[in-house]
Amino acid sequence: MINYLYHANEPYPEIRVENKNQYYAEILMDDYAGFISEFSAVSQYMYHSLKSVKSIEYLSNMWRNISIVEMHHLDILGQLITLLGGKPIYRGSFSTSCQYWNGNFVYYGDNICNQLNADLKSEYQAIYNYENHICMIDDKYIRENLKRIILDEQIHIKYFESAIKKFC
Ligand SMILES: [Fe+2]
Ligand SMILES: [Fe+2]
Incomplete structure (x- = not known):
């Protein structure tokens, strides 16, 4: 079950697309299972x-709960990809030359501080990528999603920032 503390309060929009578009x-495959992606974050x-x-x-607990929210994002993107006529296999597109997702996309780290800092950086990068993709994708339903x-990634940034302050 998704813990409400780790995502924004706003309801999730309906998962739909205007038209099929490969x-x-x-574009969404990179957010789904590319290098900086929901699959990597989970x-x-x-x-x-x-x-x-x-x-x-x-x-x-914080990491586990945020991971579960990222799985919800993975689900949303996978559904959008399917509605667009794509196939939600675990690969990126432009960021990975269409290669399958790989365990070395994960930053493992060896202490909580380098882990938290890497996680914070990946949230910022994810938002940057989503903002670019919102510009590139002219579909109002996908943009809403x-x-x-x-909004959830912004909440995660707050958690990682306060954890860094507290533990590092
Ligand atoms: Fe996410
Ligand atoms: Fe996140």
């Missing part, structure tokens, strides 16, 4: 949660 599907935060489970319970995802 090019738009390809995996990275879950790893960071598992590594800290015995040391700092607060951080472990991406804007809504950004």
